[in-house]
Amino acid sequence: MSSSSKYPSPPAYSPRSSPPTYSSTSRPTERTLHQSRGRSHSPAGVCIRRSGDVTLTIFGQEENIEQPLVRPNKPLTGSVVLQKPEKIRSVVLTIDGHLEILPLAGSYSSIPLFSVTHKLHETQDGVPPCPNSFAFSQSFPSVFRHNSQLCNLPPTCHITFGSLYFIKCVYRITVVVTSARHRRASFLTRNDHVSFDLTYRPRTRPAQPLLSNPSLYGTIKTCPEEWAQASHMVKIPGQHNAPSLICDLFAPSVGAFCVLEPIPFHLQLSTSRESLQNILSGALPLVKVYILRQIAMNVGGRMATQCLVLGHGTTRFLPADLRRHTLNWEGEACCRDPASVVGTFECGTIAVVTVSSCMRCASF
Missing domain, CATH: 2.60.40.840 (Immunoglobulin-like)
Incomplete structure (x- = not known):
């Protein structure tokens, strides 16, 4: 048996077409899903x-x-x-x-x-x-x-x-x-x-980028791991017998942010239905959010701490949820002077850290 009858002839192929054209910018019908940062240039x-x-x-x-x-x-x-x-x-x-x-x-x-x-x-x-x-x-x-x-x-x-x-x-x-x-x-x-x-200035980058949708309501069910929650009990001034307010601050769980990056947050105040109605019948509580720098030092075996305000947050009041007895705010916090902000560091008995904190100024 000849070799030509043992093995079939290869199939015919059409001529190879030219490769598609590529561009660094998206077309009107395209959308960029993710873009990695390019290498930094070498200054001259x-x-x-x-x-x-x-x-x-x-x-x-x-x-x-x-x-x-x-x-x-x-x-x-x-x-x-x-x-x-x-x-x-x-x-x-x-x-x-x-x-x-x-x-x-x-x-x-x-x-x-x-x-x-x-x-x-x-x-x-x-x-x-x-x-x-x-x-x-x-x-x-x-x-x-x-x-x-x-x-x-x-x-x-x-x-x-x-x-x-x-x-x-x-x-x-x-x-x-x-x-x-x-x-x-x-x-x-x-x-x-x-x-x-x-x-x-050593450079550190967050482990992951922030969510494209900074709204807690829009992401808490699909991406609950993206948010970290901190709770605190707050007494209503002048109302000793009234139930305490539960203050919950939600911030991105990544915990590290770029200096120029606005940090989204969500603030929720929970209380009884009666207390909520009393609050809504008067002036809303004035809520302020700060980015604080905490300096801790061990001086002669005694710890000394000091907090400095690095920036303020802007807040927006959301419609009250009477069914869940909550008041909600959302907003972003930014550093006041990004050029002067340095990263967290520890040196022996000295620790310089940056933390976010929520404070409520009473205006009931």
């Missing part, structure tokens, strides 16, 4: 500072910023340029950070975070000759050791509470250039300093 700006004959330049910065930004997992790169290298005896570069704390009167302390020193050049009697420029690259550590405990490196911040007390985290790069005042008197020297304060 520079920060320059001069002092005498020394110029310090930091690369990879955004345009028109005064304080260089250090990105986690990316080295800080730059150069040192000298105008008169023939007189230079040494060039030393230092990058360090420290946390300053004034929790109580007379209890100032400074916690060193890290310090890195590079001796870029050292010469004796002009040998070897000093070059006119140096390049450097240095990464920040992700952790530091404090009281035998490893802590994450805190972000640059200056948090004030009260009139005198503060928590301040500072990072700085400094170049010290030692040069001879005269070629024949090398023992007579002078030091030129040039430095930059640095902004270090």
Whole structure:
């Protein structure tokens, strides 16, 4: 039996058509369901500072910023340029950070975070000759050791509470250039300093995006896991025998949000039918929602806490549900000054956290 009769001939195929056209923008008949964030661009700006004959330049910065930004997992790169290298005896570069704390009167302390020193050049009697420029690259550590405990490196911040007390985290790069005042008197020297304060802000992103529909009523049945509930008992002012109000605050369960992102919430007040009718017969209670920053410090074995308001929420009253004996509000809370908000961090006996809280101002 021949091979041609054993195996059938392959089927005939039509010519391959050209692939469909693709576009990054949707057509009028299409809808974008999800769009992932593109990779961040690498900024090409520079920060320059001069002092005498020394110029310090930091690369990879955004345009028109005064304080260089250090990105986690990316080295800080730059150069040192000298105008008169023939007189230079040494060039030393230092990058360090420290946390300053004034929790109580007379209890100032400074916690060193890290310090890195590079001796870029050292010469004796002009040998070897000093070059006119140096390049450097240095990464920040992700952790530091404090009281035998490893802590994450805190972000640059200056948090004030009260009139005198503060928590301040500072990072700085400094170049010290030692040069001879005269070629024949090398023992007579002078030091030129040039430095930059640095902004270090580790980026954290929420584990998941917020719901496209921020309404509790529209999502609580289909996606109940997307909401977290906190309850609190509230007494009605001036009505000692009246039943207490149960205040329930619903907020997204993800618990972490982008700084510029409005945080949706739902507020519900529950009480008896009689109390609800009494409330509705007068003025509605004035409800305010805040985003609070809580600072907790262990000072000499005693915990001290302070709360600062980071932002306010806007509320909208929803129709009263007499059948369930509830009053409901919904709204969004935003940070008042997003540029000044830093993330949560802990450093030894200090904890800086951001929490949301609901407060009711009585106007019954």
